[in-house]
Amino acid sequence: MATVTLTNIRKSFGPNEVIHGVDLDVANGEFIVIVGPSGCGKSTLLRMVAGLETVTTGELRIGGERVNEKEPMDRNIAMVFQNYALYPHMSVFDNMAYGLRIAKTPKAEIAERVANAAKLLQLETFLARKPRELSGGQRQRVAMGRAIVREPDVFLFDEPLSNLDAKLRVQMRLEIKALQRKLGVTSLYVTHDQVEAMTLADRMVVMNAGDVEQIGAPLEVYERPASLFAAQFIGSPSMNVLRGTAAGALVTLANGAVIEAAVDAKGPVIVGIRPEHLAPDPQGPIALDTTMSEPLGWNTLVHGTMGGTDSELVASLAGVHRESELQGTMRFSVAASLTHLFDAASGRRLGG
Numbered sequence: 001m002a003t004v005t006l007t008n009i010r011k012s013f014g015p016n017e018v019i020h021g022v023d024l025d026v027a028n029g030e031f032i033v034i035v036g037p038s039g040c041g042k043s044t045l046l047r048m049v050a051g052l053e054t055v056t057t058g059e060l061r062i063g064g065e066r067v068n069e070k071e072p073m074d075r076n077i078a079m080v081f082q083n084y085a086l087y088p089h090m091s092v093f094d095n096m097a098y099g100l101r102i103a104k105t106p107k108a109e110i111a112e113r114v115a116n117a118a119k120l121l122q123l124e125t126f127l128a129r130k131p132r133e134l135s136g137g138q139r140q141r142v143a144m145g146r147a148i149v150r151e152p153d154v155f156l157f158d159e160p161l162s163n164l165d166a167k168l169r170v171q172m173r174l175e176i177k178a179l180q181r182k183l184g185v186t187s188l189y190v191t192h193d194q195v196e197a198m199t200l201a202d203r204m205v206v207m208n209a210g211d212v213e214q215i216g217a218p219l220e221v222y223e224r225p226a227s228l229f230a231a232q233f234i235g236s237p238s239m240n241v242l243r244g245t246a247a248g249a250l251v252t253l254a255n256g257a258v259i260e261a262a263v264d265a266k267g268p269v270i271v272g273i274r275p276e277h278l279a280p281d282p283q284g285p286i287a288l289d290t291t292m293s294e295p296l297g298w299n300t301l302v303h304g305t306m307g308g309t310d311s312e313l314v315a316s317l318a319g320v321h322r323e324s325e326l327q328g329t330m331r332f333s334v335a336a337s338l339t340h341l342f343d344a345a346s347g348r349r350l351g352g
Contacts, residue, residue, distance in 0.1 A: 001028040001186050002063035002153035009058035011044055020210045029184040035197035036207035042190045043158055050079050050156050063153055078147035082159040084139045086131040093127040096145045117145040137168045157189040194234050206230045228347035231272045237314045242271045255308035257285040260336040263351030272340035275316040284333035288313045293326045302326050
């Protein structure tokens with residue numbers, strides 16, 4: 001195991017700076033998930049840790065040692081890619097053993113390490129097969145096995161589940177989490193999928209356009225998002241955002257409705273309300289003019305606009321509801337403690 005420390009890490013391609021000063025301390029054995037939309041810089045950041053991209057400025061340390069100038073092979077890291085990166089002409093055994101052979105590891109030790117990893121990943125009966133004879137999930141296990149046998153200080157995962165179908169992604173997500181806990185290896189995992197981030201991470205790093213919006217435990221980010229971007233990116237469906245004007249703990253929305261907020265503020269604000277926190281209330285101040293509904297079984301999503309405005313709203317209602325119940329105008333209230341206020345200009349959270 002090893003710590004990973006990024007200090008004011010920046011990356012430029014020519015005149016274009018794509019990573020704008022990232023600071024991150026990863027503890028021994030910690031599972032960090034870097035999450036954000038496509039093009040936000042998360043994979044570039046991971047590739048700099050791996051040594052596949054150079055650091056323009058800043059310092060990168062693994063296990064307390066500066067590694068900016070070190071080659072990837074000298075950093076004692078192992079990377080798992082989304083496309084598996086397996087050699088098609090080699091067997092599962094040979095794919096897993098390849099890195100050890102290059103390192104001139106004794107044959108007996110190679111056999112033992114591969115056998116142990118195969119047992120851990122339930123690949124014992126597949127060692128003689130070629131990658132084309134395996135399912136997507138089995139190929140990803142082989143890719144992880146190749147990383148495990150190296151006994152690295154740090155695991156790096158670059159969107160490893162994006163090529164799998166939905167059911168298999170859930171299964172592999174659970175397997176990766178169980179495996180990381182069992183091995184206790186420091187891990188950095190990149191994904192654009194906020195469900196993966198919420199379920200896998202000890203802490204998540206939310207990135208946007210080369211900047212870190214927030215670092216924190218998944219529930220911390222969900223319950224107290226530091227910015228409007230983090231608030232809308234984490235959570236499904238996305239957080240509702242409504243413009244209003246604050247006077248103390250009361251916020252007057254664009255249609256004149258007044259709601260109570262959790263903090264005092266003054267002037268233009270953006271109110272954030274998660275769909276699941278809108279409570280049906282015939283006397284509630286928030287009116288939703290419905291346009292459509294989505295029955296999901298465990299809950300029902302109701303889409304529409306806030307009465308008298310074109311602001312989109314989504315409400316999440318527990319359980320199954322008939323479509324006839326969800327037509328016309330529905331009214332909701334929200335507890336003050338479940339509202340989020342953001343500065344209308346900067347998008348940063350108000351009230352800490």
